[in-house]
Amino acid sequence: MNETPVNAPRPLVSCTIDGQEVRVPEGSTILDACTKEGIDTPTLCWAANLTPVNVCRVCVVEVEGSRILVPSCSRPVEENMVVATDSERVRTSRRMVYELLASSVEMDRSEPEVLAWMEHYGADPDRMGPVGERATVAQPVKVEDDLYVRDYERCILCYKCVEACGDDAQQTFAIATAGRGFDAHISTEFDKTLPDSACVYCGNCIGVCPTGALVFKTEHDMRQEGTWDQASQEVTTTVCSFCGVGCNLELHVQDDRIVKVTSPADHSVTSGHLCIKGRFGWQHAQP
Amino acid sequence: MPDLRFSTETPTDAEKQAVDEVVALMGPATLHLDERYVVGGRQRADQHRTLLLPALHALQNAAGWVSPGGLDYVCRMLEVPPAEAYGVATFYHLLGQESPEDNDLIHVCDDVACRLFGATELMDDLAAGGHQVKASPCLGQCERGPAVLVQRIGQQDLSVVAATKQNVEAALGAQESAASVILPQQGQEGLPLLGRIGLVDPQSLESYREHGGYRALTTALELGGDRVIEEITTAGLSGRGGAAFPTGIKWRAVADQQGRPRHVVCNADESEPGTFKDRTVMEGDPFALLEAMTIAGVSMGAEQGWIYLRGEYPVAAQRLQGAINQANTAGLLGDDVAGSGHKFTVTLRLGAGAYICGEETALFNSIEGFRGEPRNKPPFPTTHGLFGEPTAINNVETLLNVLPIVRLGGADYAASGTQGSPGTRLFCLSGRVANPGTYEHEFGVTLRQVIEAAGGVADEASIRAVLLGGAAGSFVGPEQLDLPLTLEDTRAAGVSLGSGVVMVFTAQDDLVDTVRRIAQFFRDESCGQCVPCRVGTVRQEEVLVRLGKGKALPTDEALFGDLEMVMKDASICGLGQAAASAVRSAMALGLLEVTQ
Numbered sequence: 085m086n087e088t089p090v091n092a093p094r095p096l097v098s099c100t101i102d103g104q105e106v107r108v109p110e111g112s113t114i115l116d117a118c119t120k121e122g123i124d125t126p127t128l129c130w131a132a133n134l135t136p137v138n139v140c141r142v143c144v145v146e147v148e149g150s151r152i153l154v155p156s157c158s159r160p161v162e163e164n165m166v167v168a169t170d171s172e173r174v175r176t177s178r179r180m181v182y183e184l185l186a187s188s189v190e191m192d193r194s195e196p197e198v199l200a201w202m203e204h205y206g207a208d209p210d211r212m213g214p215v216g217e218r219a220t221v222a223q224p225v226k227v228e229d230d231l232y233v234r235d236y237e238r239c240i241l242c243y244k245c246v247e248a249c250g251d252d253a254q255q256t257f258a259i260a261t262a263g264r265g266f267d268a269h270i271s272t273e274f275d276k277t278l279p280d281s282a283c284v285y286c287g288n289c290i291g292v293c294p295t296g297a298l299v300f301k302t303e304h305d306m307r308q309e310g311t312w313d314q315a316s317q318e319v320t321t322t323v324c325s326f327c328g329v330g331c332n333l334e335l336h337v338q339d340d341r342i343v344k345v346t347s348p349a350d351h352s353v354t355s356g357h358l359c360i361k362g363r364f365g366w367q368h369a370q371p
Numbered sequence: 372m373p374d375l376r377f378s379t380e381t382p383t384d385a386e387k388q389a390v391d392e393v394v395a396l397m398g399p400a401t402l403h404l405d406e407r408y409v410v411g412g413r414q415r416a417d418q419h420r421t422l423l424l425p426a427l428h429a430l431q432n433a434a435g436w437v438s439p440g441g442l443d444y445v446c447r448m449l450e451v452p453p454a455e456a457y458g459v460a461t462f463y464h465l466l467g468q469e470s471p472e473d474n475d476l477i478h479v480c481d482d483v484a485c486r487l488f489g490a491t492e493l494m495d496d497l498a499a500g501g502h503q504v505k506a507s508p509c510l511g512q513c514e515r516g517p518a519v520l521v522q523r524i525g526q527q528d529l530s531v532v533a534a535t536k537q538n539v540e541a542a543l544g545a546q547e548s549a550a551s552v553i554l555p556q557q558g559q560e561g562l563p564l565l566g567r568i569g570l571v572d573p574q575s576l577e578s579y580r581e582h583g584g585y586r587a588l589t590t591a592l593e594l595g596g597d598r599v600i601e602e603i604t605t606a607g608l609s610g611r612g613g614a615a616f617p618t619g620i621k622w623r624a625v626a627d628q629q630g631r632p633r634h635v636v637c638n639a640d641e642s643e644p645g646t647f648k649d650r651t652v653m654e655g656d657p658f659a660l661l662e663a664m665t666i667a668g669v670s671m672g673a674e675q676g677w678i679y680l681r682g683e684y685p686v687a688a689q690r691l692q693g694a695i696n697q698a699n700t701a702g703l704l705g706d707d708v709a710g711s712g713h714k715f716t717v718t719l720r721l722g723a724g725a726y727i728c729g730e731e732t733a734l735f736n737s738i739e740g741f742r743g744e745p746r747n748k749p750p751f752p753t754t755h756g757l758f759g760e761p762t763a764i765n766n767v768e769t770l771l772n773v774l775p776i777v778r779l780g781g782a783d784y785a786a787s788g789t790q791g792s793p794g795t796r797l798f799c800l801s802g803r804v805a806n807p808g809t810y811e812h813e814f815g816v817t818l819r820q821v822i823e824a825a826g827g828v829a830d831e832a833s834i835r836a837v838l839l840g841g842a843a844g845s846f847v848g849p850e851q852l853d854l855p856l857t858l859e860d861t862r863a864a865g866v867s868l869g870s871g872v873v874m875v876f877t878a879q880d881d882l883v884d885t886v887r888r889i890a891q892f893f894r895d896e897s898c899g900q901c902v903p904c905r906v907g908t909v910r911q912e913e914v915l916v917r918l919g920k921g922k923a924l925p926t927d928e929a930l931f932g933d934l935e936m937v938m939k940d941a942s943i944c945g946l947g948q949a950a951a952s953a954v955r956s957a958m959a960l961g962l963l964e965v966t967q
Contacts (some may be wrong), residue, residue, distance in 0.1 A: 091608065139901050141901050141902055152940050184902055184903065260455045262457055264898060272453075272762075273378075282453070361673050
């Protein structure tokens with residue numbers, strides 16, 4: 085027998101966003117309220133299937149009475165809050181976050197919406213100092229096995245992979261943030277290679293990476309060969325046949341070959357996360 | 372928690388023994404192989420995680436670094452994922468990441484005050500002498516620089532002041548630091564906070580009692596918690612760590628919480644460059660801090676007290692632990708504080724070299740065994756503090772003020788100082804003053820008076836600037852010497868008293884270099900969590916390096932303005948928010964004009 089839990093209705097709180105009154109259930113974040121109101125908000129470290137860590141600061145908004153800007157992804161709406169999402173202060177901070185990141189990290193393989201927002205705010209990373217003289221996280225790409233590639237010069241330190249590996253999804257804790265300040269980086273203990281670490285190759289870290297720092301080896305190799313062509317790829321949704329859980333799979337197919345497997349973030353079974361079998365066990369289906 | 376994957380590396384006997392001693396405080400997280408699934412579950416591992424930093428300290432002391440075998444053993448004993456433990460270990464300056472070359476690691480402070488007095492040359496001398504040397508941010512000994520901290524394998528850390536190659540080498544063989552408190556005001560009447568220092572034996576509870584110790588606790592127990600909090604509110608006491616939050620409001624908020632247990636945390640992670648006042652008190656009068664914390668605990672119904680002391684203060688650590696032990700034995704801490712029926716314990720925790728851990732929520736994370744990354748606020752510590760429980764966190768100096776308030780009553784205490792800033796304030800005088808040290812003055816004293824009380828500057832006309840409030844504070848020029856030092860006057864002048872730093876610079880000092888060093892400090896000490904601070908502090912330092920070389924770009928001024936804005940507006944915590952403050956003030960005063 086299936087039981088469907090019924091949540092008690094939450095009381096509504098009202099706030100004002102950009103002059104419009106918005107009513108949302110108690111406990112909703114400012115970001116939820118913005119989304120409800122149809123106001124697009126840039127995010128980098130936020131994802132629907134992860135706990136907000138509010139570290140990238142690109143979603144900041146101005147709240148009346150607050151000395152500093154607040155991260156909309158994690159701040160709950162309070163009664164009578166007055167929020168501005170497009171003030172001069174907000175625009176400056178958002179543009180600066182993109183400029184600071186893009187001046188130190190390779191951003192060109194980021195999700196399309198990231199690149200669109202950078203253009204929207206007129207981000208110009210080159211004013212951060214001459215190339216070659218400004219500090220960057222440039223480093224060699226890590227290719228250690230047949231499944232993953234870690235290209236940390238594309239890492240913006242959004243913590244998403246750490247969360248997906250840890251208690252937001254996989255509970256494996258193979259990676260964490262190490263070091264401090266500008267030297268902070270994602271690492272296994274003592275920078276061990278992934279096969280030597282606790283990694284179980286679920287691929288969930290790659291699934292949440294917004295900048296292409298973590299990619300499947302298939303994608304990396306095809307990019308190296310110059311054959312990766314996202315525009316020509318077809319996505320087919322199916323159900324994983326390895327066990328009875330019923331995870332939805334999205335097969336990304338290019339030239340009749342599977343090149344990548346993902347799962348929809350809003351799927352009730354997976355929340356976008358898979359295991360090694362669903363993520364990588366498709367070689368038998370290749371022609 | 373799933374099965375954790377450990378490595379096959381093994382600890383040395385010394386490492387194992389050192390870790391075992393720490394773990395014995397609570398017993399291992401896993402008693403039997405199957406237990407974590409059955410009885411203890413995650414709960415025991417969660418509770419044990421607070422031992423992670425002490426265990427890493429033990430490894431460092433046993434081997435001179437956190438070795439793979441040692442870390443793996445800690446992880447097995449405490450059930451911490453190795454990647455996370457590595458993340459914690461690499462967060463701190465004082466935990467080594469490579470096998471040491473020598474028994475001794477000499478940290479030489481090259482921060483703003485010490486570099487005026489030959490720190491750079493000392494570092495070169497020591498390195499040339501074949502020692503293992505590392506540059507360090509401010510070691511909190513600015514009144515007697517250059518300062519040195521020596522980490523030794525299997526022995527206590529050493530603090531060496533007014534360091535030369537000779538006295539550092541002579542000290543290496545010593546059992547413990549040659550401790551001495553410099554107190555220029557010693558013996559002066561009417562110092563509510565410093566009065567006992569130099570007269571009382573800091574290692575003797577009996578001596579403390581002879582000098583009036585523990586009378587305030589007796590009074591507080593007679594008055595009752597609500598009345599004590601009322602007196603503190605009447606006294607108008609505000610936080611002395613830098614933010615000046617009203618203490619009475621904080622205590623009331625914690626006392627009114629339903630949740631238990633509650634905590635009193637003493638923030639003794641005094642790491643703001645130029646600050647050493649708390650060290651003076653903890654070394655010279657440690658029982659006073661314990662008494663004040665005990666009053667805080669019984670007044671708010673908090674049973675657990677914690678002192679988070681920066682790891683660079685070996686003498687203060689030893690004095691405080693000695694005081695805690697004696698107070699426990701005398702029944703002044705424990706299950707029945709002074710026969711009152713209240714329970715209050717105090718645990719001393721040592722930081723491991725991270726300025727950011729002085730930020731209150733980063734400090735909680737550090738005690739809990741996580742990376743010292745600040746949390747987003749709200750929620751605030753009064754409701755969600757240490758271990759997510761109601762917590763009152765106060766600076767050492769703030770807590771000390773509780774003693775005169777209880778003794779005199781709030782109204783009488785408030786008669787000193789000014790209306791907006793009652794009471795006295797500790798100032799850390801350093802730089803080009805004749806008699807540097809910790810001074811206590813009533814609020815309202817002018818900057819000039821404070822400098823003159825410290826023997827003044829040989830030629831007052833040569834004063835170029837005073838760094839007020841620390842690296843997170845700002846520079847003021849000689850035209851502001853008559854500024855009354857109160858919360859209200861400094862606020863009106865757009866500056867801050869911060870942690871009480873008064874560092875004087877004269878015509879002979881290279882202020883471009885000083886300001887660049889401040890920028891380097893923030894770059895080095897940023898936790899790296901949020902983008903504005905992690906990258907912003909780097910770009911800020913780059914701007915100043917270009918400026919110092921006479922290669923500033925035409926766009927740099929606008930860039931600095933934007934960096935200042937994003938760090939101030941969008942950083943998670945006060946470190947990033949204040950990172951451009953001193954630089955901006957130096958620019959406004961024209962201290963950064965480079966003549967080429």
